[in-house]
Amino acid sequence: MIWSRSESTLDATPAKTREAPRGSVESHPGKTVEVAGLYKSFVLGRNRERVDVLRDISFDVGSGEFLTLLGPSGSGKSTLLRCIAGLESPDDGVIRIGDESVADKRRFVPPNRRDIGMVFQSYAVWPHMTVSQNVAYPLLNARARSTRRSSMNVDRDVNRTLETVGLGGYGGRGVHELSGGQQQRVALARAIISRSGLLLLDEPLSNLDSKLRREMRHELRQISKEHGLTSIYVTHDQFEALSMSDRILLMRDGRIEQQGEPEAIYGSPDTEFVAGFLGNINLIPARVLERHGSVVIAELSGTGETVRVAIPRNKELNVGEKATLGIRTHDITIQEAAEGGDSSIRDEGAPHDNRLTGRVTSLQFLGERWEVHVQVGDQEVRLFRYRNPDSSEGHLVNVAFAPERAFIFQDRDAPHGAATEPLPPSSTEKRQ
Amino acid sequence: MVTETHAPVRQRVAPRRGAARKYSIAAALILVGYLILSPLLQVVVNAFSDRPLYQGVGHFSLEPWTLLSEPGTWTLLTNTVAFAFGAVCMGLVLSLPAAWILERTDIAGRRVWRSLILCGLGMAPGVTALAWTLLGSGTIGAITLTVERIPILGDLVDINITTLFGMAFVGGIIAVPTMYTLIAPNLRRVSGDLEEASYVCKASRLRTARKIILPLVQPAVLGAVIMMAIIMLGTFDIPAIVGSAPGLQVFSSRLYAEMTPQIGLPNHNRAAVIGLLMLILAAALIVLYTRANGKSTRYAVVSARSFRLTRTALSRRWTAIAQLYLAVVVTIALVLPMAILVLASLQPFYQPPADSAAFSNLSLDAYAQLLDARNVRRMVTNTVLVTLLSATLTMFVAVGVGWLVTRIQRPSTSLLAVLAFAPIAIPGVLLGAAIYMTYLYLPLPISGSITIMVIAYLTNYLPFSMIAMRSGIAQMHPSLEEASLMSGATGAKTFLRVTGPLLMPAFMAGWIWLVAHVMRDMNIAPVLASPENQTIGAFLWQRIQDGNIQQFSALSVCMVTVLLALILTWQRMSREEG
């Protein structure tokens, strides 16, 4: 599970290398982390209301794994990370780091005794210390406890760690002389120097400009892998999550919505929320008309069109109820249709593809691609073209997509009417 | 001044505004220059003269400097340094942990404690000094006598406040509200991330406090320390009251003694020499401060980027210790002094509350006498007039000068800033004496009037109110004013409609601070007092010299009550606003 992923095709930074960690000198086993049944609430606002921020969170992180906590702002990612760091104490639940229980009913280990490295969103480098002093600080504190290290060793370690993060020779500078990206590297060096085996990162790239952010994504992952560190990375940016992680844990309102490897979670989102959050998707209200094993026929609201969607055989779906159709923007093809709605002309897609007819309402040039908006009945379909589209605004077009590329999500809070009998997958199969 | 994008508008406005600015800068320079240079000139000339300047310009002479060869002078110097240093240390011990507890921990009752600590502003130094003399003097002290009765403790501990240490103790109490105000916001501004990063780096709480938080607030703490040391240098009432019995003198009380000797004529020349020595000490402190903070640009990073307010959760034991500590601070600064003053104001003659006789003859006679006496009514009128005039005038000058200094960058405005801040280095009692000398010399009929007091307070408090206003002015973006000017409003209208309202909170805060300080002042008032312009400070000082503790106590209870009411009202107002 740890490091067995296939080459990604989804990545926005193709240069990224995803090789197994090279036999590095520094390599040492990362710590495992176990979180079970974690709850945390805060008292908020003037009326002293208690709000649950984390609800029943359970997950494991393997040694050397790069796990990302992804979710919208306010979903509790930072709180979860801070619980693992010991900066917040959970109301309930157990946290184990390595073999040690650091938080449970009876025990709470404060952060300074947890042996972790952490990078803060604000960098939190100390302005009154030089780069070297910042980086050496964890070593000197550890030394206060076990006077093993000599000061020569400290210097050597600091210099080597600064080399690792690309700040060789910057040791004597004051941190206020550094750019944001360089301060970020100081924070990273400080987090990895004591070789804790567990690295926690809270949106470390969110304050950098986009170009630097892309470079740092790659570098962060590489450093973490080369050092064999277990990493827990918090972000609200789906591209960061998809491109860096071994596994993603998608959070919503203090709960884990879905977890899995990036391709898996992108390729088969469980819920509309997950699909929407990972981006580039059209979500169109629909109704499930029929189900034939792994094929569902749904009607798109306000268009009169029906489409076929392939779903896993064992997925539960209530026929007759409201649902949402999801199609990724890059899975849709577009073709000029003859005026009058004749859709029988030459077509890019396969014969069994779904086809919808509509009018182009807008066409935006975005550099490497075009974003096209097509009005189909009352619904708007958004898609990307990587070649110059022949059509222009107002033209009648066909949009097409394969049933295997579309998703259908049952509306979570749709009322379960008495008239519509929920049909478990097995019974549908029997009917077939 | 003219930028490309705004060129057309600026060209239309600039000539008229340019001239107005030039005149205002010139006027401000003349005013501030006169205020600060005329007393300084008096000090310098008198220090090198064979007779006081008001008798006409004498000959150059080093005769006043023979003071240096007198045996008592060195003691004077060491006493002064010990008093100022001790008071500042004591102030730090009382205010830094309090600020820390109230700003960085989850202590309960934060608002009440903060308010109580700031109420200390209402306690005049002289009042606290006398109260603590009544509480802790070796012969009549209430606490001293009580402790003596406790079997074993009484033999071990000898409490006596009328010592150098006692002076420093009282000075420290007086320093608390000001030092708290200077330090607390800086402690609050240290983002929680910086603290938490240290914990994650395996540092304990104590080590984090020592290695991360203290160094980050060190410039603010040093600034508070230096400012307080200079204020203590110029405080004469504490040493004069606490040190009178054992005959302990410092520069400030000696200066006052030279200006108003019990027998013989005042010796302005020797007073000027002491004044110059005080100035040198103050200048040395300021040099020390600028040297220490010279490399402090590195602290600019603090408070930049995302700020996170973190309040450390205290364990039950530490909560108890912290609450106890705050209670001790408030008790020694506010509760005990007020209690003993109330008691003393009710007794016909002061008797320490060590036996029941002290409570047998209580009456409100002292208050009744105050209501009846004619000179009291005059004193109250004077006090109200001087306080309101000085506070208001000083704040307006501070707004004007502060605006010029922050908004216009020219050599002339830099000079203006230096001049306006200079009085910070002139210890209060010296400024009073120098202004007294000035208007004895100048043919202006304001000696012994209310005007001279207003001038003295204006000069003395201008730097403090500038500090209060400057951040307020700097916060306002110039575009707000420009927007108004371009929409056709005149400069005056702009000020009234836009600039004024925005400055109001800072203005009010500064004004209240000034009212409290002018009213409670017992440094400048006694030097400048005459029967016509006597204010409450001079009046109280007179009671001390007459040994009328009963009236002193009654009047100080009244004054502190008024000041507390003012401070609490203001606190409530500012809380409702923000």
Ligand SMILES: Nc1ncnc2c1ncn2[C@@H]1O[C@H](COP(=O)(O)OP(=O)(O)O)[C@@H](O)[C@H]1O
């Ligand atoms: N110390 C705190 N006190 C009160 N509420 C908090 C605290 N920390 C976080 N919260 C609340 O918890 C929720 C989740 O916050 P956070 O974990 O920071 O979310 P995320 O990192 O996913 O954006 C937010 O609504 C936030 O307001």
Ligand SMILES: [Mg+2]
């Ligand atoms: Mg967060």
